[in-house]
Amino acid sequence: MDKPVIKGNTITVPSKLDHLADVDLFIEGILRGYGTDESLIADIAISVSELVNNAVSHGNQGESDKIVSVSIEKTNGSVSIAVTDEGGGFNPGEIANPVADENLLKDVGRGIFIVNSLMDTVETKKSDKGTTVVITKSLQ
Amino acid sequence: MKLSDRTQDGIVVLSPSGKIMGGPDASLLNDKLHQCIESDQKKIVVDLAGVEWMNSTGLGILISSYTTLRNNGGELKLANVTDKIHSLLVITKLVSVFEAHDSVDEAVGAFGQG
Ligand SMILES: Nc1ncnc2c1ncn2[C@@H]1O[C@H](COP(=O)(O)OP(=O)(O)O)[C@@H](O)[C@H]1O
Ligand SMILES: [Mg+2]
Numbered sequence: 001m002d003k004p005v006i007k008g009n010t011i012t013v014p015s016k017l018d019h020l021a022d023v024d025l026f027i028e029g030i031l032r033g034y035g036t037d038e039s040l041i042a043d044i045a046i047s048v049s050e051l052v053n054n055a056v057s058h059g060n061q062g063e064s065d066k067i068v069s070v071s072i073e074k075t076n077g078s079v080s081i082a083v084t085d086e087g088g089g090f091n092p093g094e095i096a097n098p099v100a101d102e103n104l105l106k107d108v109g110r111g112i113f114i115v116n117s118l119m120d121t122v123e124t125k126k127s128d129k130g131t132t133v134v135i136t137k138s139l140q
Numbered sequence: 141m142k143l144s145d146r147t148q149d150g151i152v153v154l155s156p157s158g159k160i161m162g163g164p165d166a167s168l169l170n171d172k173l174h175q176c177i178e179s180d181q182k183k184i185v186v187d188l189a190g191v192e193w194m195n196s197t198g199l200g201i202l203i204s205s206y207t208t209l210r211n212n213g214g215e216l217k218l219a220n221v222t223d224k225i226h227s228l229l230v231i232t233k234l235v236s237v238f239e240a241h242d243s244v245d246e247a248v249g250a251f252g253q254g
Contacts, residue, residue, distance in 0.1 A: 017163030024161065042193045042224055049161040049195045097232040105207055107200035110232050114196055117231045 001067055012069040015060040015085070023052050023070050027081065030072050034079070036139055040084055043118040044079065050111040051083035051133050059131055060086025074139070078120070082134045089131035092124055141165035141191075143172060151183045151248045152176050157190030160198030168193075169198075173205040173216075182214025185247040187218035199232060206238065215239075219247040 004013045004022045013019035016083060027048050031041045038045045060066035066086045073080050096103055098110040116122050119135040126132075141158040154176075156169050176184055186202065206216045218240040221229065229235040241247035 020161050021165075024159070037178065039224070045227075046193055046195045047195075048159075048160075053162045053195070053197060084155045101204075105203060106235060107204040108196070110196035110199060114228065114231060 001047075009073055010069055010071040012067055014064055015056045015062075015068050017053065017056055018062050018091040019068075020049055020052055023068075024049060027072060031079065034074055034139060040137070040139065044081070044135075047115045047122065047137075048081055049134055050115050051135070054111055054133075055083050055085035055087075055131075058090065059087030060127050061087065072081075077140045078136050078138045080134060080136045082132050084130055084132040086130040089124065092122070095100065117123040141168065143168050145172060148185075148244065148248050149252075151185055152181045153185045153244055153248065153252055155187040155190060157192075157194065158193050158202070160194035162195065162197035166197045166201060170201045170205075172207075173201065176237050177205070177212065177214065182209055182212060183251050184209065184214070184216045185217065185241075186217045186242055187244050187247075188215070188222060188225055193224050194228070195213055196232075199228065199234060203234065215251070217241060217247045217250060219244045237243060245247055 001014050004011055004019055006026060011023055013022055021109045024045055028041055028045055031044060055068040069084045071082045092112060095112055096109060098113045103109060115135060119137050123134045141156055141160050144155045146153050154172060160166055160169065209216045213245045218238050241250060
């Protein structure tokens with residue numbers, strides 16, 4: 001795969017950070033279509049960008065022949081977004097606390113913490129194909 | 141993201157705009173900051189007025205430049221932190237690390253006071 005492919009409410013991109021902007025454009029467009037408030041769109045877009053960065057860098061480990069797919073759906077006033085990579089997954093419980101004094105000045109390690117703070121729920125699922133992180137946020 | 145830069149009273153003022161989300165856009169800011177540090181321009185204001193939002197990649201660039209400058213006798217100050225970025229700084233407790241000013245002029249002026 002060498003270009004983003006959109007099918008319904010899913011965008012699939014080659015595993016490269018160059019495609020962060022394509023995913024963002026797609027997700028923000030759909031959220032705007034739902035009539036979502038701009039500040040909420042930014043919080044969701046920030047969270048999706050964290051998950052796509054992780055899918056490319058940690059999940060697919062920079063292997064650009066792999067893919068990342070992002071799906072969005074709305075149910076009962078809440079949006080749910082799933083980001084899937086082809087990697088072996090991770091244990092969110094093992095991530096060091098980025099606001100601890102000894103980590104405060106580190107340049108990495110804040111992504112999942114930010115997603116947890118901005119979203120209502122964050123769930124990680126592993127399958128034989130890869131890893132999916134699902135976030136949800138109430139639009140009300 | 142786009143990036144413009146200028147010098148005001150001997151202080152480098154970097155004004156990124158758009159979204160800082162990682163990938164090529166983030167490299168632009170990171171490279172510019174490190175280019176300044178290498179060419180001995182160690183007093184830097186990052187003007188965030190035009191930044192719609194940033195994620196942890198953006199915060200990582202700011203914090204690594206901040207610490208590199210500190211360790212080399214320089215300083216990085218922020219100007220025009222938007223509400224969106226302010227809440228991110230609060231969430232990550234980085235609000236206690238960065239010196240932030242309400243305008244570029246104020247940030248530039250604050251260098252004079254040591
Ligand atoms: N999709 C993923 N696949 C594998 N590991 C992941 C994934 N997402 C996150 N991780 C792990 O969780 C850690 C923390 O992620 P994050 O909070 O985004 O910080 P950072 O990406 O800056 O390291 C990563 O360093 C990585 O070890
Ligand atoms: Mg990350």
